Structures are given as C-alpha cells and as structure tokens.
Amino acid sequence: MTTMPLAAEEHELRVAHHEESHVAHHEEEHDRAGINRMGLWLFMASESMLFFAMAAARLYLNGFNGPDKGEVNIGLGLVLTVILLASSWLGYQATGAIERGNRRRAMTALLLASLLGIVFIGGVAVEWRTAEFSQNSPFGTAFFSMTGLHVFHLVTGLIGLLLAANLLRRGQFGPGDHWGITAVVRYWTFVDVMWLAIVFPMLYLL
Amino acid sequence: MTIAAAGTPPATRRPSAIRGFFPILRGLLFAVIGGLIGAGIAIAIRSAMGVDPFDRTPSANGTIPSTEQIVTVAFIVAALGWLLGVGFWESTVRGWLGYQIKGVPTDWRRYLTVSEDHKVIGIQYLATFIVVLLIAGLGAMTMRAQLSQPGNTLLSPDTYNRIMSFHGIAMVSVAVASVMGSFGNYFVPIMIGARDMAFPRLNSLSFWLVPIVIVSLFLSQLLGGWDSGWTAYPPLSVKNASGQIMFNLAIIVFGLSSILGGINFIVTIVKMRAPGMSWGRVPIFVWSVFSAAILATFFTQFFAASLTMVLLDRIAGTGFFVGQGGAPLLYEHTFWFYSHPAVYIFVLPGFGMALEVLAHLSRKPLFAYRWAVAAFIGIVGLSGIVWAHHMFVSGMPNALLGPFLVTTELISIPTGLIFLSALGTIWMGRLWLTTPMLFALGFVFNFVIGGVTGIFLADVPTDVSLHDTYFVVAHFHYTIIGGEIFALFAAFYFWFPKMTGRMLSERLGKINFWIMFIFFNLTFLPMFWAGLHGMNRRIATYQNDLANVNLFISISAWILGSSFLVFVINVLWSLLSKRAARAEANPWKARTLEWLVSSPPPVENFPSTPIVVGSPYGYGTGGRPHAVFGLAGASDEEVTA
Ligand code: HEM
Ligand SMILES: [Cu+2]
Numbered sequence: 001m002t003t004m005p006l007a008a009e010e011h012e013l014r015v016a017h018h019e020e021s022h023v024a025h026h027e028e029e030h031d032r033a034g035i036n037r038m039g040l041w042l043f044m045a046s047e048s049m050l051f052f053a054m055a056a057a058r059l060y061l062n063g064f065n066g067p068d069k070g071e072v073n074i075g076l077g078l079v080l081t082v083i084l085l086a087s088s089w090l091g092y093q094a095t096g097a098i099e100r101g102n103r104r105r106a107m108t109a110l111l112l113a114s115l116l117g118i119v120f121i122g123g124v125a126v127e128w129r130t131a132e133f134s135q136n137s138p139f140g141t142a143f144f145s146m147t148g149l150h151v152f153h154l155v156t157g158l159i160g161l162l163l164a165a166n167l168l169r170r171g172q173f174g175p176g177d178h179w180g181i182t183a184v185v186r187y188w189t190f191v192d193v194m195w196l197a198i199v200f201p202m203l204y205l206l
Numbered sequence: 207m208t209i210a211a212a213g214t215p216p217a218t219r220r221p222s223a224i225r226g227f228f229p230i231l232r233g234l235l236f237a238v239i240g241g242l243i244g245a246g247i248a249i250a251i252r253s254a255m256g257v258d259p260f261d262r263t264p265s266a267n268g269t270i271p272s273t274e275q276i277v278t279v280a281f282i283v284a285a286l287g288w289l290l291g292v293g294f295w296e297s298t299v300r301g302w303l304g305y306q307i308k309g310v311p312t313d314w315r316r317y318l319t320v321s322e323d324h325k326v327i328g329i330q331y332l333a334t335f336i337v338v339l340l341i342a343g344l345g346a347m348t349m350r351a352q353l354s355q356p357g358n359t360l361l362s363p364d365t366y367n368r369i370m371s372f373h374g375i376a377m378v379s380v381a382v383a384s385v386m387g388s389f390g391n392y393f394v395p396i397m398i399g400a401r402d403m404a405f406p407r408l409n410s411l412s413f414w415l416v417p418i419v420i421v422s423l424f425l426s427q428l429l430g431g432w433d434s435g436w437t438a439y440p441p442l443s444v445k446n447a448s449g450q451i452m453f454n455l456a457i458i459v460f461g462l463s464s465i466l467g468g469i470n471f472i473v474t475i476v477k478m479r480a481p482g483m484s485w486g487r488v489p490i491f492v493w494s495v496f497s498a499a500i501l502a503t504f505f506t507q508f509f510a511a512s513l514t515m516v517l518l519d520r521i522a523g524t525g526f527f528v529g530q531g532g533a534p535l536l537y538e539h540t541f542w543f544y545s546h547p548a549v550y551i552f553v554l555p556g557f558g559m560a561l562e563v564l565a566h567l568s569r570k571p572l573f574a575y576r577w578a579v580a581a582f583i584g585i586v587g588l589s590g591i592v593w594a595h596h597m598f599v600s601g602m603p604n605a606l607l608g609p610f611l612v613t614t615e616l617i618s619i620p621t622g623l624i625f626l627s628a629l630g631t632i633w634m635g636r637l638w639l640t641t642p643m644l645f646a647l648g649f650v651f652n653f654v655i656g657g658v659t660g661i662f663l664a665d666v667p668t669d670v671s672l673h674d675t676y677f678v679v680a681h682f683h684y685t686i687i688g689g690e691i692f693a694l695f696a697a698f699y700f701w702f703p704k705m706t707g708r709m710l711s712e713r714l715g716k717i718n719f720w721i722m723f724i725f726f727n728l729t730f731l732p733m734f735w736a737g738l739h740g741m742n743r744r745i746a747t748y749q750n751d752l753a754n755v756n757l758f759i760s761i762s763a764w765i766l767g768s769s770f771l772v773f774v775i776n777v778l779w780s781l782l783s784k785r786a787a788r789a790e791a792n793p794w795k796a797r798t799l800e801w802l803v804s805s806p807p808p809v810e811n812f813p814s815t816p817i818v819v820g821s822p823y824g825y826g827t828g829g830r831p832h833a834v835f836g837l838a839g840a841s842d843e844e845v846t847a
Contacts (some may be wrong), residue, residue: 035404035477042469046503053511053540057526060536136525136532145518145526163302170304 058142087116091185160184229319233292240287244280293320324408328392335384342376352758366746367433374436381552399480404473415463426452439529452511468502494558497582508544533846540722542593556693566796571823573630581620614664641715645696652688676738703789714776721769728762
C-alpha cells in the first residue's frame, strides 16, 4: 500500500524546496504523478459511493434476509470471485513487468487479465439466465441491479485494459512512463474490490 | 493551456464565422447519427431476444413501452456521438488509440470547442448558465401568469406541472453549476497561483456534458415531458409519461459532469497552490469551492443511483419502487442523501463569494477567517446527516424525527459563524458601495430570512403543517435566489472587468440591484404568508381567498423578471459599445492574485510564478502584500500589490 503524504505537509516541503532553489518554472514544480494519482483515487472513492448506494438499497428492500436456499449458485459465485482475483493479480504483474521494462510480459499479463474479465462476465450471464427469482422481487431487484452495475464497471475497465494493451503494442510506455497501465490496472482492481467487499457479500453471503 | 492546432500550418486566411461553429454542428450531426445507431442496436437486441421490437413488452411490472428501452440506448450512443463530434475525438480519443492528438484554435473559435483553458471553460459555463437562467426564468413568469388568479385556465394542470418541473430542474442546474463552473473555473486556479486546473481536458469534458443535459430536457417534451418536479419521486416517476426517462438520463449525465468537476477542483486546490500559498492564506472563495467540491464528489452518486433505480424500474422491470416489494421511501432517502448536501453545493460558493467581496470592498481583513474556514468544513461534515428533514411527513419511522431535527439545527452553528464573519467584516469598515458590494450585502440580508425560516421547517411540529406549502417555496427561494443568485451577481459585477477588460455601467448595475432586491423580497416574502394560509406547493390553482396576495406576487415577479433585462443591457452595452470604459488591472484595488495581472489575464495567467508572502485580506494592516512575482524574498520595489 502506498500512503499519500498529507497534502499540507507535502506542500510545505515543496515550498521549502522552492525557496531554496528559486525554481522559476511553474510547470515543472507540480508533481504530475501525484496529481494523477490523487485524481484517480478520488474518482474511485466517488464511484464506490454508487456501490454503497446500491448496497443500502439492497438492505432497505430486503433487510438482512439473504436469498432463499438454492436461489443463487454460491459455488459459481466463489469460482467467479477467484477468477476476478486472479485477473487483478495479472494486472499487477503487467505493472511490475513494464516497470522492469519487460514489454512482452506486460502484454501477456494485460491480455490474460482481460480474458479473465470476459470469462467473469460470461459467468454472470449464466447466473442471469439460470436465476429462478423474478427480477421485480426484492431480492431479484437487488441481484440484477448490483451485478449489472458491477458488470458495467467491468466493461469500462476492460475497455481500458484493451486500450492500454494497444498503446503498449504501438510502443508507448516504458519503465519510467507507464501511468496509463498503472491507472487502468488500479481501476480494474477497484472494480474487483467492489465485487469482493460489496456485491458478493451482499448477494451471496448475507 | 492552449495549444496551437498541431499539424496545420498557422492560419493565413481569416477563418469564416461558420468554421467556428463546425465542432458544434459536427457534434449535433454525430449525436443524430449516434441516436439512430443506438435505436438500431436496441431494436436489434429486442428482436434477438424474441420480443416484438416495437410492441409493449410484458414484464414483471406490467408492460414496458418499447420506446423507453430504445430511447435509453439511443440516448447513450447519441451522447457519445456528441462528445466525439464536438472535439473529443481529436483531443482525447485519438490519444487513447495511440495517434497524435490535436489542439484547438487559439482565436475566438476556442469558445466553441473543447478548449482546455480554464478561463475559456469558465466563460463557456457562464454564458451557458446565464441562458439557462433566463429560459427557466421565462418558465417562472409563465407559472406566475397562471397563478395570478385562482381557477385560471391559461395553462392546463398538466402543462403547469410540466413547466414547473422544467423550471425546477433547470434552476437547480443553474444553482449547482453557475458559480462553481464559471467563476470557480475561471478564478480558483488564478487565486491559488496556478496556470490551470489539474485536469484541463477533464474540465472541458465536464462542460461539454452540459449541453447534453439541456437539450435532453427540451427533447423530453416530445415524449410527453415529465410532471414529477425536480425531485422525481416514485411511484409517479415510474408511471408517468416517457419524458421522465429523458429527465433521468439527462440528470445522470449532469451528475457525472459535477462529479468530474468536483474531483478536478479538489486536486487543483490540494496540489497546485503557488509557493507560500499555505492553507491559511487561501482566499475564502477557494475554500468555499473546495468544500462544495467535496460534497459534489461524494454525494452526487446518490442522485445518480436514485435516478438509475427509477430508470431500471421503467425499462428493466425491476421492483425498487413498484410491485409487491417496492419501497418508494427508499427513493426519498437516497435522493435527499444527495439533495440536502446539494443545497450546500449551491450556497457554499455563494457564501465564499459574498465574504470575498465584503472583505475587499470594506477595505478590512476578513473577520474570523479561521472560523469561517472551520464553518465550511463543519457544514461539509454535517450536511451528510440531516437529509431526512425533508421527510418528516413521509411516514418514515417516528424514531428518526428527533435525531434529524437535532442534526439539522446543529447546522445553524456553522452557518451562524459565516454570518458573524460577514458582519464582523463590514463592522466599522469603510464600505465601498459599488454594485458587487450591494449584491453581497443583499445576500446577507436575504440569507438571514432564508436561514431563519429554515428553522421552522426543521422543527417537526411546525413542519408538519408547513411541509409542501408555499412556505417551503419561499424558504428555498430565499436561500437560493436571495443567497446564491445574489452572490452570482456580486461575482459577476466584481469579476466581469477582469474577465473581459471592460467595466460595466455602475448606474445600470445599481438600478439592476435595487429592482432585483426590492422585487425579490416583494415576490417571496408574501409567499410565506400564503403558505401559512394553506396555499399548497406545486399546484396550478388555489383557494379564492388567496387571490389578492397571489396577484401581488405575480406582479412583483414580473417586475423582478424584467430586472434581468437591465442586466442583459448592461452586459451587452459594455461588450459592444465603443464608449464603454476599459478595465484597468485592478479597478477595485483588491489584493488577491487575480488583480495582480492584466484584465483579462494572459493565457499563462502569470508572467512568472507568484510567490505568496502574506494574507489575501491584509487591508489597512500595513503588512506584507499577498503575493509577489519573481524570486522569493523579493525586495519592496518588486512588490506589485
Ligand atoms: C439554515 C439552514 C437551513 C435549514 C435549517 C433548512 C431547513 C429545511 C427544511 C427542514 C426543509 C424541508 C421543508 C419541507 O419540505 O417540509 C427545507 C427545504 C428546502 N431547503 Fe432548506 N434549510 C436551510 C438552508 C437551506 C439552504 C442554504 C438552501 C439552498 C441553498 C436550502 C434549500 C432548500 C430547498 C431547495 C428545499 C426544498 C426542497 C424540495 O422539497 O424541493 N435550504 N429546508
Ligand atoms: Cu435539506
């Protein structure tokens, strides 16, 4: 885990640094990487609110009652969870590889991560087809909307991964310059975390 | 930062006027094409799933009109088409695909495309929302015509409800985006000594999402409009005309725009302050935008979620709010969980703006700066735990009444602090009663009335009778028009010279202020009385004994409306007349950074990095200036303030 230094503290440091070196060029003194990171964190924090809202709706409609026995396929749910975790892990392999300058490995990892993402979406499609509850029962409402919301985010993440892979193919990114890959992988992980922390427990475990 | 169009040689011929509109026209064309493609996709999917593409589909909630599913998909693809056409293809998507991206022109045409200069975007927001304000204002004038006598048949009840709903959401969008989007974008980077916002391209995306919202709200009228107000409560919003889905889609897009804007402001303010701009030296307007940006970033999702649930009930047959297990109260909770903080998104930048003007034009340091900042933060903290004060008569559990009464009244503490700061600032000051100052003082006066009446609405016993009456209508117009819109005008009169290099007429400005101030109060003060006497909110007619007061309100409202003409004339005259005075760099002799550069500021904002060495409000203290250019520790000759 990287922890962001307190903004104010960091700023003081920057000021001190500045006054020492009399840097005149403004552009260079902003820390672009930090700006990008903070923007992405805020975006993910904001998106997570959407998942919290849906979780709240699910609890409101259904209380702490779970699905009736056999309504959801917990075995399939667990398999899907593992697939998603593996996919995130592969994503991080891609970041690590490009950091070390290993483009081929980064490429393979990105593509495999995307592939697992597609398998996951397929799994959800199976769940949808075989679901025995109506989509307007309280549990059905929660189930279809939460998995739908999650798949929507997965699709956006998938597009991101594939765009990054394409840029990598065209020769962009290198050890010191891989924010594009880092960002999509982090977003991809975020979508996984939402599954792990909110969607899966709310639908399969409660 | 504006980049000259890459790849094309510098233009030798003057571009024709039409060329400037090319991005917008292409955006519209792509939107139409996208809409057709989207409709095609939806029809194809419906056929593939074995349902008649055009028939109503049976679903768990009865039947689903095919148009709503088709319109939803068409909307999404059309929105993407618009964005690509208006310039994001060249500026962004090409880059994602690994091709060279292109900049936008640097002449006037940049106002009509995806410029990434925060000053251009600020002006784009300002122009757009002034137009929306005027259009939604016409809606209000029409409603007051209907209400000028009981039993009037000028508008049918349905038309009335549709106009009321349009007026409501259009004005809410003005309230959300006008101060932040225009003056926030233009001045926050300058006031903190930055060259631009943290994410300039994202910033232009935030703006170019807005036309989608406005156009869709108009197009929704072709689908029957929507009559559920700006709050769009189900079950009505699940069962009314199909225009409702356009409303939902449009406002989800608007939410995205405000979330992206909020993130951009937070990162800019945290990360891009000039050397020496410690948190204790940040101008109060920047603090207020920062607070509102936090609210926008974290709460707007709940509005999006609420609207999505309604949409799913309509087009996907889920049962959030209808059917055996549906729970309409759920919507009220998630909706107000956003929409109460939203009222602070409206008004906090207004507070900041008023304090800013009061300090500069009273020639005194801002009183209790630290307390005012603490108040902004306190409001951000509290605003997430008061939402159910909108639901006292909704039938929610009685156990919730007391706690929400208490949390709501707690908010008066930080609000009061901001007031004390305002009053302490003007206390014994040498007030320079120019137009912006008048508007800022008007803000203070009006907001007292808005805030005090809020307390009656927050008290459960009184709210039980006042809820859904004109008392509420008067309350929120006092806070929003009397508060935020007055602050918007203060900001406009204060910063217009900086933005355009031209002065506005003081005389017309004062006429504008006095008509607006007097007739605003004459319009909305009687509404409290009408509400106390039982006049219902959102209704096209009323009891006969309220005829006189309503006629009075309507006449005042028309005069209030006409005061905007004075404003428009003032602006046009100043922009177009050769005799209008040019603005010098610092017509108000103010200390903050934007006044240390030319009017309008240079593209890069500053000749060199400003170094902040003192308070923005050190008037009459003989202390250090706010900022100097050049090297740290500059001697007094280099001091520009
Ligand atoms: C002093 C602090 C305030 C208090 C105690 C307060 C209290 C309330 C309460 C309890 C209601 C619900 C009334 C009802 O529907 O029965 C209400 C409605 C409303 N307030 Fe406030 N308020 C305050 C400040 C503000 C501010 C600053 C704004 C906006 C800038 C605002 C805008 C609104 C709006 C728009 C509504 C009506 C919402 C609707 O139903 O459409 N209020 N206020
Ligand atoms: Cu409220």
